[in-house]
Amino acid sequence: MEKVDICIVGSGPSGIATAAALVKLRPSWRDHLVILERAEHPRHKLCGGGLTPWADVLLRELDLTAPVPDVSVGKVQLYLSDRPLEFDSPGMLRTIRRNEFDAALAAGLRQKGVRLLENTPVQNLIEERDGIHVKTAAETFLAKIVVGADGAKSLVRRTFFPEASSRVSRLIEILVPAANGLAREFERRTAVIDFRPIRNGLQGYVWDFPCLCSGAPHLNIGVFDSRVLADEQAPRAHLPDILQRHLEARGWDISVDLMGHPERWFHPQDVYSRPRVLLVGDAAGVEPWLGEGISMALAYGPIAASAILTALEGGDFSFHDYRQRILSQQLGKILRRNRLVARLFYMRKLFPMLPLFSDILHAYLNHRVKRGIRHNGGGGRKQ
Numbered sequence: 001m002e003k004v005d006i007c008i009v010g011s012g013p014s015g016i017a018t019a020a021a022l023v024k025l026r027p028s029w030r031d032h033l034v035i036l037e038r039a040e041h042p043r044h045k046l047c048g049g050g051l052t053p054w055a056d057v058l059l060r061e062l063d064l065t066a067p068v069p070d071v072s073v074g075k076v077q078l079y080l081s082d083r084p085l086e087f088d089s090p091g092m093l094r095t096i097r098r099n100e101f102d103a104a105l106a107a108g109l110r111q112k113g114v115r116l117l118e119n120t121p122v123q124n125l126i127e128e129r130d131g132i133h134v135k136t137a138a139e140t141f142l143a144k145i146v147v148g149a150d151g152a153k154s155l156v157r158r159t160f161f162p163e164a165s166s167r168v169s170r171l172i173e174i175l176v177p178a179a180n181g182l183a184r185e186f187e188r189r190t191a192v193i194d195f196r197p198i199r200n201g202l203q204g205y206v207w208d209f210p211c212l213c214s215g216a217p218h219l220n221i222g223v224f225d226s227r228v229l230a231d232e233q234a235p236r237a238h239l240p241d242i243l244q245r246h247l248e249a250r251g252w253d254i255s256v257d258l259m260g261h262p263e264r265w266f267h268p269q270d271v272y273s274r275p276r277v278l279l280v281g282d283a284a285g286v287e288p289w290l291g292e293g294i295s296m297a298l299a300y301g302p303i304a305a306s307a308i309l310t311a312l313e314g315g316d317f318s319f320h321d322y323r324q325r326i327l328s329q330q331l332g333k334i335l336r337r338n339r340l341v342a343r344l345f346y347m348r349k350l351f352p353m354l355p356l357f358s359d360i361l362h363a364y365l366n367h368r369v370k371r372g373i374r375h376n377g378g379g380g381r382k383q
Contacts, residue, residue, distance in 0.1 A: 006033035006308060007134050007143035009122050009156050012045070013294055014281025015149030016105045017301025018308075019114050020062040025309055030113040036136060038121035038150075042103035046173055046261040047293065048222060049095045049211055050191070055295040062301060063112075066104040069212040070094045071189065079194040080354045086190075093191055095211040095220065101294075122150075125159045132276055145308055145317065146277050152264040154283035160274055167267055169204070169288055172239045172260040173222030175213060182252070186210045186217040194246065195345075195354065202237040203229055203346035204291070206246045221247070221254075226288040228265060228342045263291060266335040273307075273322035280304050284326075287338035289345060299331040 006022065006029070008015045015035055022029045037043075051070070059066065073093040078085045106116055117136075125146065126133040134141040148156025152168060178186035185208070192208035204224035211220045223239045223246075240258060247254050266285030273279065280300035286293045303325050311317045326332045344350060 001133075001140045001142055002034075003131075003142045004032060004034050005029070005143070005312060006145045006147065007132070007141050008033065008035045008147040008149055009134070010149035010151060010154075010281070010283070011035050011037040011041070011106050011109075011116055011118075012102055012149060012151065012281060012297060013105060014283075014297035014300045015147065016064070016102075016109050017058070017062055017298045018147055018149060018280055018304045019109055019301075020064050020112070021301040021305035022308060023112050023114060024063055025305055030115075033114065034141065035109075035114065035116040036120045036122055036134070036141075037106075037116060037118045040118040041106045042099040045098035045102060046171065046259050047098040048171075048173070048207055048209055048220060048224075048291070049097055049101070050209060050292070050294070051094050051096055051101075052292065052295050053091060055298060058295060058298040058301075062298065064105060064108050066096070066101050066108070068096050068100040068104050069215055070096045071210045071212055073189055073191045073210065075188070075190040077190050077192045079192075079196050082196070084192075095191075095209045097211060097213055098294075122155055125156065127160075127276070144276065145311060147304060147308075148277065148279045148283040149281050150283055152262040152282045154264075154279065156277065157279055157283050160277050161271055161279070163270070167227075167265050167270070167285065169227050169263040169265055169291060170225045170239060170260065171222060171263055171291070172243060172258050173220060174243070174254065174258060175211075176219045176221060176252075176254055178210065178217035178219050182219055183217070185219055195351075197223075197237065197242045197246075198346060198348055198351045200237060200242065201235050201348065202239075202242055203227055203342070206242065208250075224291045226265065226291065226342055226346060228288040228339065229346060263293060266339065268323075268327060268332075268336050268339075271323070272326065273319035275319065276317045278304050278307060278319055278322055285335070287335050287342075289338040289342035292338075296331065296335070299329070300326075303329055303331065 074090045076087045076089050120136050123135045131142045131144050132146045148154050194206040203226045206223050209220040211218050223243050264282050264285045265288035272284050281297035286296040307322050
């Protein structure tokens with residue numbers, strides 16, 4: 001059995017960000033932590049793949065890079081009614097593929113000397129007097145601190161945080177080569193976000209994003225259903241039917257396999273820590289309005305690292321103030337605000353009023369762009 005100070009379960013953006021933030025705070029900690037990843041990079045991960053300017057800011061603050069193919073989106077087309085709202089928003093979004101992005105982050109972390117063990121799924125976690133036993137098929141680690149960065153179906157969460165409420169959103173997507181009639185859609189470099197299926201019980205939207213898969217032009221098309229109103233017994237929308245109607249409305253005859261996955265959303269009253277254990281990223285929760293996951297996952301890293309620093313230096317592993325640490329930071333403010341916005345935005349009876357708020361939505365999008373560009377030094381991003 002190997003003793004470690006910190007064991008991070010999962011090597012997605014939140015796990016990588018936590019390790020990177022720890023090493024930035026104390027470079028020597030690279031020798032006292034381990035990341036356990038159940039799969040092998042580049043591993044499949046469903047995601048719209050939208051990177052906002054804030055994500056780029058966070059990557060730079062964490063001293064991380066992810067040199068992968070991307071597509072810069074110059075326009076956003078929003079459907080709140082049958083007539084779309086079109087915004088020229090250069091710099092608001094770039095799209096990547098998560099398998100490539102996560103693999104690049106992992107490679108960059110390894111260059112910092114951090115140990116990341118792939119093909120090492122955690123089988124169980126057992127709390128002992130002197131730490132947490134983290135058992136894998138090959139060996140067992142005794143960790144002073146365990147960080148659950150293992151996604152919406154987190155084993156760490158299920159083991160240490162039993163709960164009645166699921167707070168899980170649903171997503172499905174397809175990836176389509178941008179050939180023949182779809183080539184023009186890719187060349188437009190426009191992100192389409194269609195909220196009209198709210199009329200049919202969807203608590204989210206349908207998206208069309210241009211992207212590159214292994215360097216080849218594709219369209220990423222999917223449906224996001226936040227389920228943020230599930231506690232009100234709202235009926236479940238049938239996501240494949242909504243996606244099929246969207247494709248037919250666009251005049252696209254596409255037959256591909258659907259891919260689906262869950263996404264956990266954040267609630268300010270939930271529990272995100274217990275003695276020796278912290279949750280980050282999807283295991284803790286992202287925002288349920290637009291489902292912006294990557295930047296939220298990265299933002300958890302510095303908060304978790306700061307809490308871990310306090311614990312290791314003071315010997316208090318209770319993490320009693322971790323939730324308040326989240327709520328007091330920009331991440332927590334966005335998570336709380338967007339949860340409230342989602343609960344209003346996705347009420348079907350309020351949907352006819354949404355076009356009245358198009359100017360507010362436009363202003364919000366522009367604010368996000370300007371803030372990101374300003375934090376990037378005013379010169380935009382390296383693509």
